[in-house]
Amino acid sequence: MKWKRSERLVDMTQHLLDHPHRLIPLTYFASLYDSAKSSISEDLTIVSETLEARGKGHLLTVPGAAGGVKYIPKLHETEIRAITDELKERMSQSDRLLPGGYLYMTDLLGDPDLMNRIGKVFATVYANQKIDAIMTVATKGIPIAHAIARHLNVPVIVVRRDSKVTEGPTVSINYVSGSARRIQTMVLSKRSMEKGKRVLLTDDFMKVGGTMNGMKSLLAEFDGELAGVAVLIEAEHTAEVLVQDYVSLLKLKQVDERNGSIVLEEGNYFQKGGTQS
């Protein structure tokens, strides 16, 4: 059956968007739609230009025999700003304040649409970098890690506080939690990561960066390389941050338990001028 251009465009769009950062040979589309490669190329130009015009990313064409096309999700700066503004507004609600000055954000981490959009933001930031995996600590970072990983087409590695029988042999390290200066343990299943990978660390919240620093030590045990650190919210504090080159969307300036105020401002993403390259 020969497909009409209109049908090809719909199907190509769904297929490409469902497989971000994956090389799809032109022959895949040509044989699926029983169409000439020249028609497919024209279709792909329409798809790419439309996605780009709407700020959803673009198609990267890889020439040659082993070539093809790859969808690179990349949000416009305006959309990144809109997502961050929404996150800031929702995080500023005073009923999020918990005893001790902690902020409740479990509902946000359980919102798959918000997580999807935040995943796209960080996939935009690291779109041009080599990333082999996303690493996070159980449990709150998991939805963010998966959202980023989905848009970068890489696996998620989950570090735990304790080892479990279902994880097999593990590597464990001790680290100093930044703010409380307590010794803590982190455990990673040996088979969850090969040696020498380039890894992006992520978490929902970062204070001094003790947890991130712990993950860095763990990464070193696997001869891994740090590709970057992506956090939703960093907290302001006087101590020096233990990790460099992190990207945050929001910064928590101040929490006042008495009058229930939460003061947030934009994170360093906006100072850094966006995309890391």
Added chain:
Amino acid sequence: MKWKRSERLVDMTQHLLDHPHRLIPLTYFASLYDSAKSSISEDLTIVSETLEARGKGHLLTVPGAAGGVKYIPKLHETEIRAITDELKERMSQSDRLLPGGYLYMTDLLGDPDLMNRIGKVFATVYANQKIDAIMTVATKGIPIAHAIARHLNVPVIVVRRDSKVTEGPTVSINYVSGSARRIQTMVLSKRSMEKGKRVLLTDDFMKVGGTMNGMKSLLAEFDGELAGVAVLIEAEHTAEVLVQDYVSLLKLKQVDERNGSIVLEEGNYFQKGGTQS
């Protein structure tokens, strides 16, 4: 700027697929593309027919002033079979066997593309049911819960083994873990769920169903209603399963530590004849 049909089709497809199970008024597209509603309707027919022909779901048209169009992800039976077969093949690798007969599956749960496809499978199964939220237990069920939730456009609720300061007030219950018959505790943040919700439970693995039964008890504390139980893999055993109406993709028949064999067969999804309605 007036959009061409080809551009509208690409953009509509990306927008609809990015917002599953969400009602989008026709006026949204009409004003975005500066096009007549009649043209938009024709476009939507092309999108819906193409998605359906490719086994990716369809568009549901809701008539009336408050109407619009909704993308309902629904995989073809052949694709559900292909995903299950892939999962079965990967799960059968003998190096997954851990001491005690446990199976290593952390890598699969960290594969965002596989999780995405499994999410679509369960979103297909429960496409016609009223589901208000997906509930799972930390930590291994989280990627599955988020994948399903994303395709059904509902929030994820994560039950924990212990309470944390960042969760606020919690409700806790005790339950009997099915196989070991140990008393265990489950904790849920009070503000993570409103009363009276219809909830789908999910997890990666189910033996007798003790954990699921625990979540059922917790759900009862929130006057919630059980919408169903979705598990990747159920294990065969002699005891009676503690939950009814579960859907599994695979069944673990036998594990032999000595010769390293893992015997899996299809889960009850294939006996039930698919979609729950």
